[in-house]
Amino acid sequence: MKALCDDKTKEVAAHIRKIRESRNYTQDYLAAKLEMSQNAYSKIELGQSNITLTRLCRIAEILEIDLIDLLRPQLLVI
Numbered sequence: 001m002k003a004l005c006d007d008k009t010k011e012v013a014a015h016i017r018k019i020r021e022s023r024n025y026t027q028d029y030l031a032a033k034l035e036m037s038q039n040a041y042s043k044i045e046l047g048q049s050n051i052t053l054t055r056l057c058r059i060a061e062i063l064e065i066d067l068i069d070l071l072r073p074q075l076l077v078i
Contacts, residue, residue, distance in 0.1 A: 006047075012070060013047035019063050019070075020045075033062045 020030060031041035034055065043049035044059075051059075060067040 010047035013045050015070060016059060016063070017045040019065060023063060025063075030059070030062060034058060 020027070027041050027045070028038050031038040034041060040049065044051055044055075056070065057067055060070050063070075
């Protein structure tokens with residue numbers, strides 16, 4: 001089960017990065033909006049950081065995307 005969660009975490013993290021890049025936002029920009037360091041934000045995109053649902057909602061808000069679309073990347077076409 002842990003492997004499944006790890007895979008899903010990496011999939012969501014990669015999807016966040018893809019959406020961020022499609023919006024031409026930098027990691028610095030998102031980090032500033034989230035009031036965190038760029039290094040801490042980078043760990044989110046690498047799937048190396050466990051984030052709260054609140055922070056995930058905030059990322060979706062900044063990226064102007066529904067939260068469910070972050071969690072189900074295979075359904076969203078960018």
